[in-house]
Structures are given as C-alpha cells and as structure tokens.
Amino acid sequence: MFGRDGKLYMSTAGGDAQDPSTLAGKILRLNDDGTVPKDNPFVGREGYRPEIYTLGHRSPLGLAVHPTTGQIWECEDGPNGGDEVNILVPGGNYGWPLVSLGRTYQGPWHSQKFQRDGFIDPVVYWTPAIAVSGLAFYTGDKLPKWKGDVFVGGLRYGEVIGTGQIQRILFNEKMEELRREALLTDWRHRMRDIREGPDGLLYVLVDDDDGAVLRIEPAS
Numbered sequence: 482m483f484g485r486d487g488k489l490y491m492s493t494a495g496g497d498a499q500d501p502s503t504l505a506g507k508i509l510r511l512n513d514d515g516t517v518p519k520d521n522p523f524v525g526r527e528g529y530r531p532e533i534y535t536l537g538h539r540s541p542l543g544l545a546v547h548p549t550t551g552q553i554w555e556c557e558d559g560p561n562g563g564d565e566v567n568i569l570v571p572g573g574n575y576g577w578p579l580v581s582l583g584r585t586y587q588g589p590w591h592s593q594k595f596q597r598d599g600f601i602d603p604v605v606y607w608t609p610a611i612a613v614s615g616l617a618f619y620t621g622d623k624l625p626k627w628k629g630d631v632f633v634g635g636l637r638y639g640e641v642i643g644t645g646q647i648q649r650i651l652f653n654e655k656m657e658e659l660r661r662e663a664l665l666t667d668w669r670h671r672m673r674d675i676r677e678g679p680d681g682l683l684y685v686l687v688d689d690d691d692g693a694v695l696r697i698e699p700a701s
C-alpha cells in the first residue's frame with residue numbers, strides 16, 4: 482500500500498519479529514523503485530535492516546492511511562486472542578512475541594505481561610479474537626453516520642468455525658476508541674476484506690466456498 486508520502490508500505494509475518502536483522506514480522510517502507518528511502522528510521526544503524534519501518538508484528542493483514550492524519554494504521558491477528566489495530570510510528574516496536582493479549586492454543590496466556598516499557602500498545606484489541614482481516618476508513622458521503630469510522634473484517638469469533646463479521650469502530654480526536662459495533666454477524670461468513678469504492682459505498686469480500694463481494698448501500 483502506498484502512503485501519502487509516496488512510499489510503499491508492506492507487511493511481513495513469520496520468523497522473529499523482534500530480530501532487527503531480518504525482514505520477518507515487520508512493516509517495511511520502500512521507494513517505488515524498490516530502493517530504501519534515506520529517511521527510514523533505522524538507516525545506518527548497525528544490526529538493523531534499513532527497510533524496516535516498524536517491528537514486533539505477528540500476522541499483519543490490513544494497512545490503511547488515516548484520512549486526516551495520514552498515519553498508517555495496521556491490523557494483525559494474535560494467537561488465540563489478542564488481535565490488534567495499531568497506529569504506526571516510525572521505528573515503533575509493537576511487541577510480538579514479548580507482549581500479547583492472546584492465549585496460546587493450549588489455553589495459557591501467551592505472554593506474562595500485557596504491557597511493557599518500550600513497546601507500543603494497540604488502539605483496539607480483541608480477546609477472544611475475531612481473526613481480524615482487512616482494514617478501511619470510511620470517508621464517503623453515502624453512509625453519513627459512518628463517515629470517519631474504522632471498519633475491519635473478521636473471519637470468525639471466539640475461535641468458532643462458521644462465524645464471521647464486519648466491525649465498525651468509532652474513535653475520538655485523540656484516536657481513543659469510543660464504541661464498536663458488529664455487523665453482518667447473522668450471515669456467518671468469513672469476511673476477508675473491506676474497502677470503500679469510488680462510489681462512496683463499502684465493499685466486503687466474503688471468503689468461503691460460496692464467496693462473494695457484497696456492496697453495502699443506504700437502506701433508503
């Protein structure tokens with residue numbers, strides 16, 4: 482995804498997200514010809530790959546540019562719980578695997594602490610997980626009550642197969658969460674991605690054998 486600065490942001494998963502000499506579990510920032518921007522946060526620092534913009538990510542699936550601040554927002558899946566939405570700052574460390582709000586699949590908490598100095602907390606988290614997928618800001622005029630809100634897809638809820646949803650999340654000006662609302666839960670499908678179309682409507686990608694692209698329109 483391209484940011485307002487014209488740079489390409491891309492997410493990676495796997496490997497050691499805390500090891501700055503690898504590209505795994507990171508958000509990378511590149512020029513559009515694949516070279517490294519000179520103003521990347523770790524350029525010239527020994528032991529750090531210069532492509533790294535942020536580190537400590539588990540399984541990032543959504544990236545979006547905030548419509549007013551221009552900051553990059555990211556969402557990622559936790560293990561058994563601990564899905565997150567993060568606001569990225571250059572050079573930030575988002576904690577995985579040292580800090581997590583998720584449990585391991587055997588039941589115990591993944592990490593002993595939910596917060597630690599030096600790691601940036603998520604602005605939204607889910608435990609149990611919704612298996613958060615795509616991320617979008619709604620900026621259109623067709624659905625005026627939703628303008629400025631954050632939307633994410635969910636592939637399931639509470640590790641229960643055969644569930645799924647869209648979530649709408651409202652923030653205040655300080656980017657603190659006010660409310661969240663689950664949508665399309667009765668449908669019980671995996672919601673893979675959500676985007677605003679050029680027509681100001683929302684489009685949802687359904688990831689199932691009978692998959693579809695949904696268009697969300699005003700009721701009247």
Ligand SMILES: [Ca+2]
Pocket residue numbers: 537565575576577580581601602603
């Ligand atoms: Ca985190």
